[in-house]
Amino acid sequence: MCGIVGYIGNKKASPILINGLLRLEYRGYDSAGIATVEEEKISVMKNKGRVNNLNDLEGINNLKGTIGIAHTRWATHGKPSKENSHPHMDNSNSFAVVHNGIIENYQELRKKLTDKGYEFLSETDTEVIPNLIHYYYKKENDVLKAISRACKKLKGSYAIEVLSKYEPDKMIIARKDSPLVVGKGNGENYIASDIPAILSYTKDFYFLDDNEIVELTRDSITFYNQELEQIRKRVKVIDWGAAAAEKDGYDDFMLKEIHEQPNAIRETIGAKLDNGKIELEDLNFSKEYLESLNKIYIVACGTAMHAGLVAKTIIEKLCKIPTEVDIASEFRYREPLIDEKTLAIYISQSGETADTIAALKLAKSKGAKTIAISNVIGSSITREADYSIYTHAGPEIAVASTKAYTSQVVLLSVLAIYFAEVLESSEDKLINKLKKAILELPAQVEEILKDVSSIKRFAKKIYKETDMFFLGRGTDYAVALEGSLKLKEISYIHSESYAAGELKHGPIALIENGITVVSIITNKDLMDKSLSNIQEVITRGAKIMMVTNQEMDNKNFDCIINIPKTNPLISPILSVVPLQVLAYYISKEKGLDVDKPRNLAKSVTVE
Numbered sequence: 154m155c156g157i158v159g160y161i162g163n164k165k166a167s168p169i170l171i172n173g174l175l176r177l178e179y180r181g182y183d184s185a186g187i188a189t190v191e192e193e194k195i196s197v198m199k200n201k202g203r204v205n206n207l208n209d210l211e212g213i214n215n216l217k218g219t220i221g222i223a224h225t226r227w228a229t230h231g232k233p234s235k236e237n238s239h240p241h242m243d244n245s246n247s248f249a250v251v252h253n254g255i256i257e258n259y260q261e262l263r264k265k266l267t268d269k270g271y272e273f274l275s276e277t278d279t280e281v282i283p284n285l286i287h288y289y290y291k292k293e294n295d296v297l298k299a300i301s302r303a304c305k306k307l308k309g310s311y312a313i314e315v316l317s318k319y320e321p322d323k324m325i326i327a328r329k330d331s332p333l334v335v336g337k338g339n340g341e342n343y344i345a346s347d348i349p350a351i352l353s354y355t356k357d358f359y360f361l362d363d364n365e366i367v368e369l370t371r372d373s374i375t376f377y378n379q380e381l382e383q384i385r386k387r388v389k390v391i392d393w394g395a396a397a398a399e400k401d402g403y404d405d406f407m408l409k410e411i412h413e414q415p416n417a418i419r420e421t422i423g424a425k426l427d428n429g430k431i432e433l434e435d436l437n438f439s440k441e442y443l444e445s446l447n448k449i450y451i452v453a454c455g456t457a458m459h460a461g462l463v464a465k466t467i468i469e470k471l472c473k474i475p476t477e478v479d480i481a482s483e484f485r486y487r488e489p490l491i492d493e494k495t496l497a498i499y500i501s502q503s504g505e506t507a508d509t510i511a512a513l514k515l516a517k518s519k520g521a522k523t524i525a526i527s528n529v530i531g532s533s534i535t536r537e538a539d540y541s542i543y544t545h546a547g548p549e550i551a552v553a554s555t556k557a558y559t560s561q562v563v564l565l566s567v568l569a570i571y572f573a574e575v576l577e578s579s580e581d582k583l584i585n586k587l588k589k590a591i592l593e594l595p596a597q598v599e600e601i602l603k604d605v606s607s608i609k610r611f612a613k614k615i616y617k618e619t620d621m622f623f624l625g626r627g628t629d630y631a632v633a634l635e636g637s638l639k640l641k642e643i644s645y646i647h648s649e650s651y652a653a654g655e656l657k658h659g660p661i662a663l664i665e666n667g668i669t670v671v672s673i674i675t676n677k678d679l680m681d682k683s684l685s686n687i688q689e690v691i692t693r694g695a696k697i698m699m700v701t702n703q704e705m706d707n708k709n710f711d712c713i714i715n716i717p718k719t720n721p722l723i724s725p726i727l728s729v730v731p732l733q734v735l736a737y738y739i740s741k742e743k744g745l746d747v748d749k750p751r752n753l754a755k756s757v758t759v760e
C-alpha cells in the first residue's frame with residue numbers, strides 16, 4: 154500500500170525523505186517520488202520502480218529544500234508509471250500533494266474541475282486534490298482555508314501532505330480513514346503514514362484522527378478540526394527501538410520475526426497471568442454484562458482472521474457464549490444481526506486495515522460494544538473501538554504475518570480466560586492448567602526453532618511443486634488455513650486447506666501421485682480420525698509432512714516435525730511455527746523476495 158513521509162526542518166530534506174521511503178518499502182509499492190520547496194518553487198522528482206532509483210534521477214542532488222513530502226505508490230487508479238506517481242501538482246504548479254487512500258468521487262470532481270478549465274495529466278484519483286486546493290485558494294487567498302474546503306469535498310479516504318509555493322515555510326497535512334502520524338523533533342518535524350519510517354529521528358508522536366488538519370512549521374505543530382478550530386492533542390511516546398525495525402543480522406525481516414516469537418509472546422503475556430484473576434488494562438466488564446451477551450463476533454482479515462478462528466473454539470469452550478468469526482469485508486455487507494447484546498472483537502496487527510475498521514464502525518453504530526486487538530498503540534482501530542488491548546509483538550515489517558499471529562492467539566486466549574473468570578463459567582482447574590500452558594509457550598517456541606534443519610530439507614525437496622494441501626481437524630484446521638496462506642503469499646505455490654474430514658466430500662479427487670499434503674495433528678481425541686484421513690491420501694500417492702505432538706505408531710511420513718505438547722486449545726501457537734518456517738524456506742529456494750511478495754501490501758488501507 155502507499156506510504157507517506159514528510160520533513161520540515163533545517164537539514165536538506167531529500168535524503169531524509171528517501172531514507173523514510175526505504176523504511177516503508179515493506180508495505181509494497183510500484184513507484185516513488187518526492188517534492189521539495191525552495192525559494193517559492195516546488196520541485197518534483199518521481200518515477201516508476203524502486204525508491205533507490207530516485208537517487209539516479211538527474212538533479213536530485215541539487216534539491217536543497219529543507220521542507221519536503223514523499224510517497225511510495227501502490228497503484229489503484231491507473232497503471233504504475235511516472236505520470237501516475239506522486240507527488241501530483243495543480244495546473245499552476247503552486248501546490249504539490251501526496252495522497253494515501255482512495256477518492257471515491259474523483260470522477261465527479263474531475264469533471265467539475267475540467268468544466269472550469271483544469272487539465273489532468275494522470276489517470277489517478279489523487280490529481281483532483283491539488284487542483285481542488287488551487288480552485289479554493291483563488292477564492293480564499295489562504296492556503297489552510299483552501300485545503301480545509303477541498304477536504305470537505307472529498308469522499309472516500311485520504312491521508313495527504315501538501316506543499317505550497319505561497320507558504321514555502323509551512324506544510325499542511327490532513328487525514329480521513331487513512332493513517333498519518335506527526336513525529337515531533339527539535340526545530341524540525343516529521344510526518345509519516347507508518348511509525349517505522351521516522352522512528353530513527355524521534356520517539357514523540359502525535360496520531361491524527363479523522364477530519365483533522367495540521368499546519369507544521371519548523372518550530373510548531375498546530376492541530377485543527379475540519380472547521381479550522383484549533384484543537385489540542387497529546388504526544389505519545391513510542392518505545393520501539395529503531396533497531397527493532399531493522400534486520401538484526403537476519404537475512405530477511407520474516408526470518409527475524411519468526412525468531413522473535415518467543416519474546417513477542419512473552420511480552421504479550423506480560424504480567425497478566427502473574428497473580429490471581431486476570432485484569433486487562435482497559436476492560437472492566439461485569440458478570441451481568443457478559444451474561445447478557447447472546448453472541449460474540451470476531452472480525453478481521455487474513456492472518457488476523459485465522460487467529461480469530463482459534464479464539465472461537467477457546468471462547469466457546471471456556472465461556473459458553475456462541476462465537477462467530479467473520480471476514481471483515483464480508484461482515485459489512487451481509488447485514489449481520491447485531492444489537493447491544495452483541496460483543497464484537499476486531500483483530501488487526503496494523504490497526505489500519507480499512508475493511509476491519511469499517512466493520513467495527515458498523516457494529517458500533519448498531520449498539521454493540523467493540524474491542525480492538527492491535528499491535529500498534531494509537532492506531533486507527535484502537536481509536537474507534539470502545540476498548541483496546543494490545544499484542545506486544547514489536548514492529549512487524551515482513552508482509553507475511555508471523556509473530557503478530559502467535560501474539561494475537563495468545564492475547565485472545567488470555568481474553569477468553571478473563572471472560573471465563575468474570576463469568577465463572579469454567580472450572581478453576583481447567584483455567585489454571587490453561588494459564589500454566591500459556592506461560593510455557595515462549596520456551597516451547599524456542600525449542601521448535603532450535604533445529605529447523607528437517608523442515609529446510611523438506612522445503613528443498615518440494616519447492617518446485619505447484620499445488621499443495623494442508624489438513625487438520627478442530628484448531629488444527631485453523632492452523633491449516635494459516636499455513637496455506639503463508640505458503641501462497643510468499644512462495645506463490647497454489648495450496649488449499651481443508652478440514653481433514655471434509656476431504657472425502659470432494660477435494661480428494663485432486664490427490665494424485667506425488668502431491669504434498671501437510672497434516673497437523675495436535676489433539677489426541679481427534680488423532681485416530683485424522684490419521685485415517687491421512688492414510689486415504691497416502692494410499693493415493695501423496696507425500697506427507699506431519700506436524701504433531703502425538704506419539705504415532707506409523708511414522709511412514711516424508712517429514713515428521715515433533716512439537717512440544719500443550720493444551721489443544723492453544724496448540725496453534727506451536728504448530729503454526731513449522732508451517733511458517735516451511736513457507737519461508739520454500740520461498741528462499743525459489744529465490745523470491747520473502748519480505749515483499751508480489752501484489753501484496755503490509756497494511757491494506759483500501760477497501
Ligand code: M6R
Nearest residue numbers: 455456457501502503506553554
Ligand atoms: O494489519 P492486519 O492484521 O489488519 O492485516 C490483515 C491482513 O491483511 C494480514 O493478516 C494479511 O493477511 C497478511 N499478509 C498475512 O500474512
